[in-house]
Amino acid sequence: MQLLKTDDGSLTLFDPLHQESYHSKFGARSESDQVYLRNSGVHQRLSSQTDTSILEIGFGTGFNFVQTACHALANHCTLHYTACENFPVSGHTALQVLSHNVPGADKLCRFTADTLDQISSGEQFVSNSFDDLITLNLQRVDAACHTWLDDTFDAIYLDAFSTKNNPTLWQADFLKKLQSAARPDAILATYCVNGKFRSALSEAGFEYRKLPGPAGKREVLIATPAPGLA
Ligand SMILES: C[S@@+](CC[C@H](N)C(=O)[O-])C[C@H]1O[C@@H](n2cnc3c(N)ncnc32)[C@H](O)[C@@H]1O
Numbered sequence: 711m712q713l714l715k716t717d718d719g720s721l722t723l724f725d726p727l728h729q730e731s732y733h734s735k736f737g738a739r740s741e742s743d744q745v746y747l748r749n750s751g752v753h754q755r756l757s758s759q760t761d762t763s764i765l766e767i768g769f770g771t772g773f774n775f776v777q778t779a780c781h782a783l784a785n786h787c788t789l790h791y792t793a794c795e796n797f798p799v800s801g802h803t804a805l806q807v808l809s810h811n812v813p814g815a816d817k818l819c820r821f822t823a824d825t826l827d828q829i830s831s832g833e834q835f836v837s838n839s840f841d842d843l844i845t846l847n848l849q850r851v852d853a854a855c856h857t858w859l860d861d862t863f864d865a866i867y868l869d870a871f872s873t874k875n876n877p878t879l880w881q882a883d884f885l886k887k888l889q890s891a892a893r894p895d896a897i898l899a900t901y902c903v904n905g906k907f908r909s910a911l912s913e914a915g916f917e918y919r920k921l922p923g924p925a926g927k928r929e930v931l932i933a934t935p936a937p938g939l940a
Pocket of ligand 1: 774
């Protein structure tokens with residue numbers, strides 16, 4: 711795994727095996743902030759102190775988690791964050807990215823790295839709490855083979871690798887599981903706008919809308935459960 715500096719000065723990882731970076735090379739921080747935290751409605755929910763439950767597909771470095779948790783802490787708001795990851799990076803590797811990208815959050819970055827180390831060293835499900843407000847449930851599973859309780863999440867961050875490297879995570883069978891796990895007003899946020907993925911979203915019972923992307927990406931997407939199907 712290689713460290714990669716992105717255009718907004720923040721770091722991400724580059725996976726030489728898949729030839730793919732963990733965030734946009736045009737800006738890891740701007741992607742995390744705009745595509746996930748804001749487009750999902752989570753920024754607004756936490757700003758208005760609404761307790762929030764998130765599912766992330768592809769925990770990676772934990773950067774999306776740390777950005778979201780910082781916002782929850784700043785607003786004294788409860789956050790339940792469930793994430794799955796089948797090939798966890800070490801806490802040490804994640805910490806190199808996190809401590810550079812979120813310099814004022816040393817304890818939270820360390821907490822995230824320690825949680826990653828727990829699943830890297832063999833535990834399959836870990837649930838850790840930070841500061842009484844944040845719960846991180848990290849699952850070492852292949853998301854495609856996992857199911858979550860129905861009607862559980864207010865937001866879903868769909869941040870798997872590309873359709874080329876992670877095809878099953880963009881197909882209707884998997885998206886139907888996310889649709890069931892989503893609350894009726896939940897928002898799924900992702901960077902992917904590819905046509906086959908959009909058809910799969912419709913087949914799985916989501917309605918989607920394209921939004922302007924961050925630097926380097928013309929469009930991204932949000933989806934919500936179609937009324938009557940949630
Ligand atoms: C684009 S990166 C995620 C970046 C991450 N959200 C972050 O903030 O660092 C994609 C992640 O999905 C994980 N992944 C790929 N296939 C998966 C699967 N079937 N189940 C769970 N995680 C998967 C990869 O190991 C990788 O960590």
